[in-house]
Amino acid sequence: MSPEEKLNTMYRMTNGLAQQMEKARIAEYTELLLSPWRLIGLNLLSGTVRGLGIALGFTFFAATIVYVLQVLGALNLPIIGDYIADIVRIVQHQLELKTF
Template identity: 80%
Template sequence: MQKDFSEETHTLLVKVAQSLEESRIQEYTQLLHRPWRLIWLNVLSGTARGVGIAVGFTFFAATILYFLQLLGALNLPIIGDYIADIVRIVQRQLELDY
């Protein structure tokens, strides 16, 4: 009985050790002991995220503007009036700023 318990405990501890090793807990604790490296990695990841958002939004906005230009070229009554209203609003806002 005692032998079975110790073997089960050993296999359980081996599984826990393997799962901790797979979770990279050691790398995380080393990173916590080096705060400047942690700050540097966060700055890099934040910059990369910001650039990614900017590029994605630029692509999205360019696509929307392209389709609006195509719709404006078709001279559809409802959409053309809507686009003309947007242009008028933007022009008024620009005149108020100056």
Template identity: 90%
Template structure:
């Protein structure tokens, strides 16, 4: 907020009218700029168009779901690859558990559920 130079209510009587108007103008202008930055007008237009709002939500939900699916697939493939590499190293104790996990995952991937 802009500096007004007013310290308390008792100073208001000593300030010239022109300075009060300038201060009010600066505060109002700052508020209008903040509202422009928040894009509140576009939001209210969107609320008056419910079908557009529905379509935007459907598309954004589909994009979010696709992103989650792709991200999880990449993450799971990376984990399986790392487990296969660790299993190939024939580490004692850990290697047996990793080999079992990889075998279970590969078996599940080969199953046809349809």
């Protein structure tokens, strides 16, 4: 292999490695690690948004379940109606005990 071919091979390998590093965004990640306050801020923001998303999702899910239980309770089914009435009594009792 001639020195020119070795140089071309080395250039192609280096160029490919540079492109892979650019795709992986190594420089931006390193820059982020070098500024700890920005890293803390981004983590705080992402954690807050994640918590808000979980809270909203659970609220929507719980509201859907309560709505379905109300519809089932309105049907006056013998077994399910008694079960739902017990749940409603328990929830009302818990609400009366807590003073916000």
